[in-house]
Amino acid sequence: MMPVFEWERPLVELEARIADLRRFVSTHGIDCAKEIAELERRAEALRKEIYENLTPFQRVMMARHPKRPTTLDYIRMLLDEFDELHGDREFRDDGAMVGGVGLFEGTPVTVIGPQKGRDTKENLARNFGLPHPEGYRKALRLMKQAEKFRRPIITFIDVVGAYPGIEAEERGQGMAIAQCIEEMSFLRTPILCIITGEGGSGGALAIGVGDRILMLEHAWYSVISPEMCATILWRDSSRAAEAAELLRLTPADLLKFGIIDDVITEPIGGAHRDHAAVGQQMRAFIRRYLAEISKVPVDELVERRLARFRAIGKFTTERMPSNA
């Protein structure tokens, strides 16, 4: 059973009724075409009403849907061939971060991304998609390998944050992230970043410095998770929905701010409802943007990448009257 959100329950119930009616028609041979059409019309209106008016926090919930496609799902859907490459060559292989090399429509690419599990067992093995420093070091190793062979890099970003654990701190979580950010910035190869689900703070930015940054329609990207923000502001993580409004973490906000370049639309109801459809959509975006950045001479590419981030920030040279 697909988990259902509270706000889509009326729609799911209506869809179930339509399905029941269809079954009834086929088993009893009674003509209910008119009734079905009417219900379909109502369902369509409801769909529009629900999914076009999602609150920021409902989007956050969509991004966390357990059936949402993961990095390995996208790799399976989009690459013709793929070999996963393991390990950071220093400590261990971190299952929360996957990567490897494969072919995207005939072009060799390196693909990297955090990996959430589908069930409890897989989630335990993958630490719920929360990478340790060795995960980021693996990502960096694979990115440098891509640079060596002048392969474009695609990162799929879906991570609520880097793992806040004792061993993670012992092995330098902050330092691993800093090194990823710094080295990625100067890599002499095209980089395409796609935020597919959660873009949680430094753990996401660590693999999010690219030449084009795209985002799925129901993904979020923020300096802090809504829950953590609510805890800091009101000492109450249950007010996460309010915090999500304040943080301006939706693709529409980030597009307006110039942080991302484009938004990849999802099938109505979210990516989890139709993996193949979102895969197809994503393929078109990757094809277009990969071609765009691949034809830029590499010196210029790196220069533009640096200039892009250099320009980000909001400040004034005069003290604002409202702040005076």
Add this chain to the structure above:
Amino acid sequence: MLNVFRSKPKYMSVRREEPEPRKELPDNLWTRCEQCGQMRYTKELEKEQFVCRCGHHFRLSAVQRLSITADEGSFAPFTPLFAADPLNFPGYPEKLQAAREATGMDDAVLIGEAAVEGMPLVLGIIDFGFIGGSMGSVVGEQLTRGFELAVEKRLPVVIFSGGGGGARMHEGIFSLMQMAKTAQAVGKHSRAGLLFVSVLTHPTMGGVYASFASLGDIILAEPGALIGFAGPRIVEETTRQKLPPGFQTAEFALEHGMIDMIVKRPQMRATLARLLKYHRRRVKK
């Protein structure tokens, strides 16, 4: 306190006089040490650079830090910048205003050109008293300008970090992006063959630690400074494990190979001077 400002600075973003008393610092004659509980005569403590006999390093304001680090009259601060409120985050303008009043600073970083034992450098100091020393657009921009100026003038950079919260939540995604911006500024400076000494003071966490502060050629820390990515409370809540003694202290970071050395405050200036000296371009005699 020494006056470290150049006599006629182009811009004045920080008051010359003694900063107003701060909560964690003495606001009267006597100061209680947070570590050993002893009452100390404040004037005497100041002479000892706010290091207690028990070894506890009190937190310093940026201006206090500047006065014990830079040569007298050498500091020329950058043009001041002021935070915008890009998200219209509730309470942020008031928070900025309160921080300005409490610290006498425009934002959380004090930065400019300075000299240590006659050697020129770009010196940046983050003040914990300004919204936890968090990095928003102003801190990110000023640090970036610092590294850029240092590339232009071929100067070393020394940054004292002390930001409990890391990135400044109130500026949302803009503050997250300052991690990339500052890391890239370090990267360009580094690729120009220049020295960056990162000094971690209590506390250096989150987005500050996970960006420029981790990227020093040489990383120093003050004794007992809290250094890490995730805050200790978050780690405890997530893992449901008891934290090992001394977790995320400077000593812990040294033991795990994350920093080069721990330097006590009274030796910091001389240590920086030695490091700057080792990296001076050879001058023909």
